[in-house]
Amino acid sequence: MSDSTDPAAPDLEDLADPSGAAEYRVLARKYRPQSFEDLLGQDALVRTLRNAFAQNRIHHAFVLTGVRGVGKTTTARIIAKGLNCIGPDGTGGPTMQPCGVCDNCRSIAEDRHVDVLEMDAASRTGIDDVREIIESVRYRPVSARYKVFIVDEVHMLSKNAFNALLKTLEEPPEHVKFIFATTEIRKVPVTVLSRCQRFDLKRIDASVLMTLFNKVTAAEKIAVEDEALLMIARAADGSARDGLSILDQAMALSDGKTVTTALVREMLGVVDRARIYDLFEAVMAGRIADALAELRGMYDNGADPVVIIQDLMELTHGVTRMKAAPQAALANDLSETERDRGRKLAETLGVPSLTRAWQMLAKGLGELQSAPIAISAAEMVLIRLAHAADLPDPASLVRLLTDTADPSAPAAGGPASAASGARMQTPTPTEPKPEPEVAAAGPTAPAQDHPDEPPPASPEDYGAVDDRDVTSQIPVTFEDVVTLFKERGEPFLASQLEKDVHCVSLTPGSLEIRPERGFDIRNIGQVQQHLARWTGRPWEVALSEAAGDPTLREQKQAAHNARTEQAAADPVVSKVLTLFPGAVIEEITAPAIEAAVEVGTAAADDDGDDGPDDDFAEDIGEPPRADQAGG
Numbered sequence: 001m002s003d004s005t006d007p008a009a010p011d012l013e014d015l016a017d018p019s020g021a022a023e024y025r026v027l028a029r030k031y032r033p034q035s036f037e038d039l040l041g042q043d044a045l046v047r048t049l050r051n052a053f054a055q056n057r058i059h060h061a062f063v064l065t066g067v068r069g070v071g072k073t074t075t076a077r078i079i080a081k082g083l084n085c086i087g088p089d090g091t092g093g094p095t096m097q098p099c100g101v102c103d104n105c106r107s108i109a110e111d112r113h114v115d116v117l118e119m120d121a122a123s124r125t126g127i128d129d130v131r132e133i134i135e136s137v138r139y140r141p142v143s144a145r146y147k148v149f150i151v152d153e154v155h156m157l158s159k160n161a162f163n164a165l166l167k168t169l170e171e172p173p174e175h176v177k178f179i180f181a182t183t184e185i186r187k188v189p190v191t192v193l194s195r196c197q198r199f200d201l202k203r204i205d206a207s208v209l210m211t212l213f214n215k216v217t218a219a220e221k222i223a224v225e226d227e228a229l230l231m232i233a234r235a236a237d238g239s240a241r242d243g244l245s246i247l248d249q250a251m252a253l254s255d256g257k258t259v260t261t262a263l264v265r266e267m268l269g270v271v272d273r274a275r276i277y278d279l280f281e282a283v284m285a286g287r288i289a290d291a292l293a294e295l296r297g298m299y300d301n302g303a304d305p306v307v308i309i310q311d312l313m314e315l316t317h318g319v320t321r322m323k324a325a326p327q328a329a330l331a332n333d334l335s336e337t338e339r340d341r342g343r344k345l346a347e348t349l350g351v352p353s354l355t356r357a358w359q360m361l362a363k364g365l366g367e368l369q370s371a372p373i374a375i376s377a378a379e380m381v382l383i384r385l386a387h388a389a390d391l392p393d394p395a396s397l398v399r400l401l402t403d404t405a406d407p408s409a410p411a412a413g414g415p416a417s418a419a420s421g422a423r424m425q426t427p428t429p430t431e432p433k434p435e436p437e438v439a440a441a442g443p444t445a446p447a448q449d450h451p452d453e454p455p456p457a458s459p460e461d462y463g464a465v466d467d468r469d470v471t472s473q474i475p476v477t478f479e480d481v482v483t484l485f486k487e488r489g490e491p492f493l494a495s496q497l498e499k500d501v502h503c504v505s506l507t508p509g510s511l512e513i514r515p516e517r518g519f520d521i522r523n524i525g526q527v528q529q530h531l532a533r534w535t536g537r538p539w540e541v542a543l544s545e546a547a548g549d550p551t552l553r554e555q556k557q558a559a560h561n562a563r564t565e566q567a568a569a570d571p572v573v574s575k576v577l578t579l580f581p582g583a584v585i586e587e588i589t590a591p592a593i594e595a596a597v598e599v600g601t602a603a604a605d606d607d608g609d610d611g612p613d614d615d616f617a618e619d620i621g622e623p624p625r626a627d628q629a630g631g
């Protein structure tokens, strides 16, 4: 790596850690951040700590959480340095700019400071290990200002160990600081968390990682092609350490001068992005022959079909995001080409077809993973997808069907293929299933030129594996939709739909919704897939900005309120309410006169589930039981 073909190697000695040993050290270690300035992408943490240091109000315990490789223990050590740095002249106080040269800074950086104790809770989980800490807490630091205990993977501690620690955390001596690190913050008891200042370390953006890698490669005097750097940054998945390890490998495999895109691609098994765009464009334009040729080309070059489908999914997601939030197009981890091509795709494709593509790819990915010959399965996925791209989306279809008396009449400005769209309605679950038509379909011919073609969309395309799955009931109201989810054993989705989703429009095969925050929009694909499977027909579930109906939960609440008011106005009920102060109407069974009035908070009466014949008079005729009559 000592080749000096890069004359513009900037001065980056300060980036490398001070113990500049002569032997080769892995990059992740060599370029381990030594100061808060080196910490990448953790602005919130740095800002908060800076304020705390400035006001001399430094918390006595911190918990750092984040995915592995994001820099938790590195950050812990930098904090330890900041707490204990005495500056080059030995007179400095706690600082956000540890000098890196004083005894404290140096020995902490080299992991040999007697007062900075690191413990890995993954290997030392017991009460005795913690007791050791607690014992030593009592003694003043030997040479540092603070005794700093760094406990990595703190969630691994046993319950007893946590309890023992808790007492110390409640009243820590002045000279002690705790820094906990964990990948699983939810496993750390709240009693411990509540005594710590918490920092969530973020995954580092690919663009930030690229900047780091640029610096590192410049310092290492090796050139890396931009595309290669971007691939490494992506593969690092938010971790500088992982990224530097990949870079290390790439440099070792290179000729020592340049890390090429081809090398990294081969090393990581990633597919050329441009080719993924080519493939996606071909598929979405319905150019099946082109798509298959492209796929085969990638495969012959060693690309894994599973990775190709995953890449297509990622691209679909990216384009959909660009469409939903155009500023996403400015994300820095996209190359110029990708941004341009992505933007064009976002302009061309509608959200319904993108959602459909996502769903079909997701399903296809599952098939690929269990298919004996992955490449064949991948071809089938692409054929289905390209074929579906020919179809109008069901929302346009329904509009078309309701707008024109003759469904086969092509509508001006309508979807590409009115005729094929009309036939899409034809298959119903009760009819024999049509043969999968995909193999027979001409690759690019518009469907209306082949009036004898079998229906292009069969339940298979949409996941109907089994006829028993298909219901004869197509939901008509949104409530029907929710009921379907309940009946089909999807209580979680059902409850989300009920609570947090406004129905904007619902026609067979098309549902437009406006979700509240509580609804995870990543579930849309699932909703769509389930509906398709259960009804044996394609469904589009699209997001809308229209207000739509109140959520079902709101509707129920409103109805309940209305009935409660009505019930309270009933002469008998109002009499009861007067006779028993504190009585509340808890449940009403239709008709309103049969309102079951519960006295006080008593809910022991199990008559509530009975039918309308339930004897209301008996309920209110009962004197309140002694233990409830106090009101």
Ligand SMILES: [Zn+2]
Pocket (backbone or CB within 6 Å): 084, 085, 086, 087, 088, 098, 099, 100, 101, 102, 103, 104, 105, 106
């Ligand atoms: Zn120092």
